[in-house]
Amino acid sequence: MPSNAFLAPLPDLLRVAVVGALAYVGLVALLRVTGKRTLTKLNAFDLVVTVALGSTLASVLTSESVALLEGLVAFATLILLQMAVTWLSVRSPRFQSLVKATPALLVYRGAVLEDALRAERVSREEILAVARSSGATDLSEVGAVILETDGSLSVLSKPPEPQARTSTLTTVSDAPRGPAGPQRT
Template sequence: MDAKSLIIELIVGFIALFLMTKILGKVSLAQITTFDFISSIVLGELVGNAIYDKNVKLNSILLSVAVWGLLIYIIEFFTQKFRGTRSILEGKPSIIIRNGHLDREEMKKNKLDLDELQNLLRQRSVFSIREVAYAVLETDGSVNVLKKSKYDTTKNSDFNVPQKPVYFPITIINDGEVDYGNLKEAGFDEKWLFNTLRKHKIDNAKQVFYLEWKKDEGVYLEKM
């Protein structure tokens, strides 16, 4: 394939994809649903093959983009007209923290473990699960958070309240497994952990889904 043909096909492919996304009203890549993500991959593959395969002509690019664009348009028409198809084709949000408690069943359904949840929460400037009243896992994989009232974002300076020290929460038990490194970092030993569990009428760490320690607030615990 000579340079001129390659340049022409790249330009045509780019314009075709750009126009199609404009017509369909796509949101930004950070907000795409699973179906949109698959569509992006397929469209990229179609154009890529059309550009680098010598046997594929320019009209093949346009035909491929047009057909796939039509399929996307039909799917989106159905999701807008028929509410029942949305959960199948676009997915639906899941409440993974409800009334301050982790919903293990919803986490399992969405293949979400505690480490991933903590990562998503930190992206929302939430560093402790105890701060969350509700957390919703959106269809694009992000998490939106409603904090408990005591952790709202009102600034202390608004009321001339003296600043307090800030402490980072330490995860000690994660899905039934004790992190002894973190336990030591928190300044405790197995005896302290055993006594703490006994206070919550728990005999074994395996019965604990999540336990964290925060210096200014103590223990936060979720049972299995």
């Protein structure tokens, strides 16, 4: 084991502290300027940007070969790319369909949709766990379980008998339509 495995020279420690503080301030400033949407995890590309920002910060902190300015440019590049993808997604349904998945219905009115579970690689045990964590004591109490575009599972309580209203399931693929299912309004 090298003798400096646990200790580092004072100049190296000072570099980490100073560059780390400046990189942190720079990243926070960029995130404040670009808005809340930059760090949301609404889909896969948002998650990739969040992880990449963390990895870049770690590289700037721990690698002497990465200058502070290089790290700040990397932050700005990642954030600008994320902003461009979200800007295009909002304005172009075709582009949005390329970069974003659609939510998938896994349980509807207490019934587990086995084909959907297999297609999305979700186990029945995971469905039961998410139902329990939402407070359901029986699957029949669950109106829907949806695999969201960011990979999280949403549990909706079973609604009262359908009336004229806007359902949150209208954009979920394979959601039943008609009197028992979501209505598009």
